[in-house]
Amino acid sequence: MAKRHPGLSERHRKIMEFLTKFQDANGYSPSIRQIGDSIGVKSTSLVDYYLNQLLEMGYIERENRISRSIRVLTPLPSESSLPSKVADAIRNAGNAISDLISIPIAGRIVASAPLPMPTSDLNYYDAESSVDIARSLLPSRDVSELFALEVDGDSMIDAMVNDGDIVVMKKTSTANNGDMVAVWLDDKDETTLKYFYKEAKRIRLQPANPNMGPIYVEDPKSLRIMGKVVLVIRQIKSVAG
Amino acid sequence: MAKRHPGLSERHRKIMEFLTKFQDANGYSPSIRQIGDSIGVKSTSLVDYYLNQLLEMGYIERENRISRSIRVLTPLPSESSLPSKVADAIRNAGNAISDLISIPIAGRIVASAPLPMPTSDLNYYDAESSVDIARSLLPSRDVSELFALEVDGDSMIDAMVNDGDIVVMKKTSTANNGDMVAVWLDDKDETTLKYFYKEAKRIRLQPANPNMGPIYVEDPKSLRIMGKVVLVIRQIKSVAG
DNA sequence: ATAATACACGAACATACGTCCTATGTCAAG
DNA sequence: CTTGACATAGGACGTATGTTCGTGTATTAT
Known part of the structure; x- marks a missing residue:
């Protein structure tokens, strides 16, 4: 259940450290160039390059084209500097009190229709329905981007x-190899849940059921990643039939 | 020594609310223009104007000429409009513990072996592993009879x-029609998870996968019900393969 | 040796974003 | 009525910042 830390170069580590430290000290993320300075790199593109790797590996998150929008997902264990009382308090408040997270149910997922997405980042409130999940079951510290869907029909049994x-x-909208993603296939006009593997010239979508074969997507454009699945819950509801 | 909070107009309040909300949801601050949008103001200068006031009053901090560098210093009191996480946290603080129940993981479930059962009702403690589940996900009021098993291998895909x-x-050790049960089949020497239906002269065990056929047990004696499944949880763990 | 790949640099580019200046309307005090 | 403080709008401007592309150099695979 522990996060994997494969091939983290010295650079990667330094960047992660700088990110957490900077965040902690300033309350906002550094810019690409500031990161470059911190590791002695003059080229912004190189920093971008590293950031993308860290993103691939699931260490950080960024918003496209938005300044200083990096989020650190898995803070490295090496933390000894907590200058910001506020940050500290917030962090503590976060995981000390709310072990239980309420995740809005955005709608139902059907093979034949696109995914209903939460209408905005801000409407936690009006979600009429939601599921409560123990934080310990979730991989991400960042609760804000989570939403839940109820499966409708048998179309996802694979x-x-x-x-x-x-x-x-x-x-x-991006995925790492091995992630289970919800994708919309343009040519097939359907939503599906599959394990995602990027291969040399195509993308392999592997069903969870080991008895079933994968499907291949040659054109990455025709595949729209809507989100990655982090948890599946089945309540057995004793239905007669 | 608390800061004075004089003359906070509706706009000020709205901005503060939006700031905390946005921060909370995205992990970084909004831009001037985003703030403007949130309060229905087209002019960036006006937002700047308000921000300076809030800064004067000690509600926020900003770094000059740095994007998205606003820090919220004094989150507004109560007001029923706090960002969800915090609000929820506070609200749940009291009953959070009781809403979350810790279920011991008794062992692993394999088709080829009997079910490991919790040795006694009292050994919650020494259970090295457990899962935390929100009470709202569980049907039963009675927590003491619950235990969890981790599935080992592919043998239960049906x-x-x-x-x-x-x-x-x-x-x-009993089940109603429609329950999903874990049963030990004497003649087959295996454990399996199936939906349970008692028919006229036999018992029908129906796989959850609608594509697969049922198996029938003629002799009720050769079937031992170990428990009924109330919840299935799958954490997607992004393993390459 | 050749090709492919990962790592690195720098510069050009587009734009997101903060700053600041001008104009307009309101309203209470002088 | 005039004055001035305040609230609001619109937009010009400069720059901070993320993105992209062309190029170069090791390292590894074929």
């Missing part, structure tokens, strides 16, 4: 997901 | 349950 199941997803 | 999944079960 993903080992059945009618009535609840999938908790994280909003994203 | 129950739509895969390697690594966690099944939460309620200890029982």
